[in-house]
Every structure is written in structure tokens, then in C-alpha cells.
Amino acid sequence: MKFIRGLETGVLVLLLSSMLALAAYQVLARNFFDGGILWGDAAVRVMVLWGALLGAMVAARADEHIRIDLLTRYASPGVALAMRRLTSAFTTIVCALVAYYSGIFVIDERSYGEVAFAEVPAWICQAIVPVGMGLIALRYLGHTISPPPLPQPVSASDAAKDTAADESSPAQ
16 A cells, blocks of 8 residues: 555655756747747647646545535544544545546547647557546545544644744744
8 A cells, every 4th residue: 555655655755856958948838939840839738637647636635625524523433433424425425436437438439549748649648637537536435434534623722832933932
């Protein structure tokens, strides 16, 4: 499991670095040399899609997606746990459906033979959607069975203490 975490994080860092470098090169080449890579903008758009889904996969591994947890804050621990399991089950179903139907789309796209950019088939660029959503569905299935612990909320007094401690410590 640790290997998969490291692989996901490493691929995400490599992808974001490459995307940033390519986008910066495109801007500089366009503005200063009236040029650029012909397929550079299309590649950056595909990298954004891949980055978004890889980021979502990383966030799903520890159930760190954005959540609106107003009700669970005021519920008893047993009810809050049941609510978390219910929302994880719903997330599993939605992600599994998106994975299934996007998988059908990618298979159809492969049969059409469309090219996204630089002779890269479009279906390869789109394959992250069914794969990513399928992995997120599997992770949330795991969260449904065994929910990870919620981070403890920070009270206003604890935040004030942390701020005061930061201000009193010498600068390093």
C-alpha cells in the first residue's frame, strides 16, 4: 500500500511539474519568439484532466475530499458514523457509474481512431477517467466498510493558543 501511495504522489508531482514547465514554455515562446509547440496547449489541457483525477485519487485515499459536515458535527458518534458510511456508499455508487459509462465512451473512442495531439490517440488521454473513477469508487467502498477517523476540529481557544505560541517563539 505504501508503494502505491508513493507511486501516486510521484506521478502527480511529475505531471504537475511537466504541466507547469510546458505551459510556461508555451507562454514564453509565444510572447518572445512568436512560436511554441504546435500541440503544447492541447497537451496542457490533457495534463489538467489527468492532474485533476490523480489529485482526486490521492485525496480519496484518506477521505480528504471537500465535505459539508454540518450535520455530522452535531450528531452523536454512532449517527455520525452511519452518516459517513452512507455518504461513502453513495460516493462509491456515483464513481462506479461514472467509471462504467466513461469506460464505454473510451472504448468507443478507441474504435474511432481519433488523435488528440502529436499522434497520441484520444482514448489514451481519456482513459484516466474510467481508471481514476474506478479507483476512487474502490477507495470509497473501503471507506464505507471501515471509515477513516475524522480530523478533530480546532476550537477557537486552541487556534488562539497556537497563534500566541507562534508569535512568542524566536524566528528561525
